[in-house]
């Protein structure tokens with residue numbers, strides 16, 4: 310591994326910050342591996358995505374398994390997307406989300422600080438857990454979180470598990486047994502009915518993972534930005550739906566939960582890593598890119614290839630609509646039912662979980678009832 314690739318692996322965000330002024334929007338990480346974020350190149354890449362290969366993530370595949378929909382390819386991938394898409398259609402879940410949000414808000418201790426990202430993570434995991442299993446099982450979800458945190462919770466662990474024993478699976482047989490049991494007993498049998506049994510474990514773990522980590526971070530970042538921006542909470546509370554939507558988009562731009570989309574590989578072995586983080590901070594695309602300004606999303610579409618928090622091409626996120634519905638509903642309910650104060654640490658450095666970017670655990674919120 311050369312020095313550039315080492316910095317990319319060890320210090321992802323500082324590395325990305327250090328290259329953001331490169332106007333070409335591409336950096337060579339090593340021979341035949343490029344990091345790219347120029348909007349024209351991104352648009353072309355996503356247009357031709359069907360002809361590219363999508364290698365498994367070296368960080369996530371030991372956890373999610375080789376058969377995860379996240380890196381199956383070709384006809385098999387298309388078939389899995391078709392099988393899973395109806396289950397993830399957002400609008401089916403309004404009542405379910407409403408119930409979960411009300412429960413999680415009721416559990417907030419009045420006047421005591423709660424880690425914002427931990428709270429959103431628990432809530433969004435409950436939502437995808439109910440979608441996959443058809444019932445609530447907080448104990449199982451806590452065991453799942455513990456398993457995940459031991460591997461991705463801090464950067465050192467992520468890197469150790471990726472580089473010290475590459476390729477070794479990190480499954481927990483007992484946890485897998487319980488997850489499979491729940492998925493098979495689900496009523497209606499959401500996943501078990503539409504997938505081959507031998508692939509069920511990898512899909513259950515993938516959906517629980519992909520279905521909550523990024524949504525939790527996006528929700529927490531949106532709350533963070535709302536309370537960092539004077540007057541914004543009141544304007545949203547007054548019922549300005551367009552402003553809420555623009556706020557969510559601007560938060561996804563400036564604090565994208567996934568800093569990178571999945572790697573793409575050409576037939577001749579060239580690996581391309583799209584950087585969502587850098588595309589969203591490109592000064593030639595966004596004026597004052599580091600300033601949080603929802604107004605930029607109030608009028609018209611973003612340029613193709615310049616805004617892609619959910620990735621793109623044939624692998625664009627299957628849970629986009631569900632995620633946006635969750636963020637909208639959680640933020641609205643929180644604003645409506647609680648007065649929020651944030652305890653922002655002096656150095657609000659994002660926490661990296663794999664290549665996902667979450668607010669630091671020390672960012673806390675204090676919620677009190679609105680009377």
Ligand code: HEM
Nearest residue numbers: 379519520523524527567570571619620621624626628632
């Ligand atoms: C704000 C929340 C979310 C963000 C920012 C996000 C982001 C992403 C990104 C960047 C990708 C990779 C796309 C690419 O490589 O081009 C992806 C893929 C995926 N996401 Fe999400 N996601 C979110 C929520 C969800 C939810 C709620 C689910 C529901 C289970 C979900 C399921 C998936 C799946 C299954 C894929 C793989 C698609 C494929 O490879 O064909 N995501 N997501």
